[in-house]
Amino acid sequence: MRENLYIAKNIEDALRQRLENPKESKFLAGGTNIFRLNSNPFKTLVSLQDLKLNTIKKSKDGIKIGAMTTLQEIVDNSLVPDYFKEACRLCKSKTLRNMATVGGNLNSNIDTSYLVPTLYASKVRVEIAELDSENKVNIENLPIREYLENQSRFKGNLILSIIIPKDKRVVVTKTYRRSSQAPSVVTVSCGFSKNSSFRIGYSSSSTVCQRLEQVEKKLDEKSYKTIDDLYKDIKKQVKVKEDYLGSKNYKKHLIAITVCNLLEKEGVL
Numbered sequence: 551m552r553e554n555l556y557i558a559k560n561i562e563d564a565l566r567q568r569l570e571n572p573k574e575s576k577f578l579a580g581g582t583n584i585f586r587l588n589s590n591p592f593k594t595l596v597s598l599q600d601l602k603l604n605t606i607k608k609s610k611d612g613i614k615i616g617a618m619t620t621l622q623e624i625v626d627n628s629l630v631p632d633y634f635k636e637a638c639r640l641c642k643s644k645t646l647r648n649m650a651t652v653g654g655n656l657n658s659n660i661d662t663s664y665l666v667p668t669l670y671a672s673k674v675r676v677e678i679a680e681l682d683s684e685n686k687v688n689i690e691n692l693p694i695r696e697y698l699e700n701q702s703r704f705k706g707n708l709i710l711s712i713i714i715p716k717d718k719r720v721v722v723t724k725t726y727r728r729s730s731q732a733p734s735v736v737t738v739s740c741g742f743s744k745n746s747s748f749r750i751g752y753s754s755s756s757t758v759c760q761r762l763e764q765v766e767k768k769l770d771e772k773s774y775k776t777i778d779d780l781y782k783d784i785k786k787q788v789k790v791k792e793d794y795l796g797s798k799n800y801k802k803h804l805i806a807i808t809v810c811n812l813l814e815k816e817g818v819l
């Protein structure tokens with residue numbers, strides 16, 4: 551049951567409201583996840599609608615996308631690289647894209663996430679705010695890798711923005727599903743710059759986004775002699791679960807063959 555809707559006046563106000571009732575309150579962005587069927591009940595929703603976090607700007611570090619920016623606003627913006635728009639378009643319903651926000655998507659980090667593998671492969675940075683021991687707003691800017699590895703530590707923090715780095719990166723993402731509205735079986739995203747600094751993120755139904763750290767290292771060191779070596783190694787490293795969308799072996803094959811095809815097409819191997 552939801553009893554209160556509180557419209558936060560500013561970042562500090564939002565954090566304070568959330569902190570007052572950490573177990574029974576939640577931030578409210580587009581609401582597309584919070585209001586899904588069978589979602590958990592929360593007594594208080596702290597709306598972020600008035601925080602002016604829905605802008606897309608060039609900053610000294612890259613393109614800064616406010617957490618309240620919707621997936622459709624990203625698709626319509628000329629500053630955002632095409633690969634990033636493609637990831638937003640994995641959400642096929644325009645109605646949903648008009649409501650769903652980038653901050654809500656990252657915080658939710660679900661197994662069939664539209665954005666998280668691409669956020670990882672593009673090496674975005676995440677700006678988050680918390681209240682310190684003196685109740686002052688403290689803003690941290692950290693790599694997406696660190697955010698995803700320690701997400702539980704940031705519970706109750708407010709995502710302010712994600713920053714797409716200005717270094718030129720090739721990022722390619724592919725998803726498999728039975729129809730455009732069905733949940734994805736796997737989503738794979740590969741990113742690199744000047745044939746190094748590889749990042750490979752994958753999510754699969756029942757498994758939230760993971761990285762292929764050992765494979766990334768070996769690609770950086772140019773250790774793979776053939777595509778077949780890469781395929782076999784990825785199959786070994788990938789961790790997935792069997793469920794109604796497919797067996798472990800099927801998902802492992804999809805992820806391995808997709809990374810190989812994407813990297814071969816980009817001339818990496």
Ligand SMILES: Cc1cc2nc3c(=O)[nH]c(=O)nc-3n(C[C@H](O)[C@H](O)[C@H](O)COP(=O)(O)OP(=O)(O)OC[C@H]3O[C@@H](n4cnc5c(N)ncnc54)[C@H](O)[C@@H]3O)c2cc1C
Pocket residue numbers: 576577578579580581582583584585586598617618646649650651652653654655656657658660662663664665707708709710732733734
């Ligand atoms: C029919 C349907 C199908 C869907 N399928 C998919 C799918 O396949 N893949 C997918 O990724 N998503 C899917 N979604 C979920 C959803 O549309 C997206 O994940 C969306 O991006 C969530 O954003 P939101 O703004 O609606 O978040 P909300 O629902 O408002 O919030 C989601 C969570 O994030 C928290 N939150 C929101 N903003 C912030 C912030 N700035 N800082 C910290 N915490 C925050 C909230 O407290 C809440 O816990 C689906 C939704 C529906 C209704």
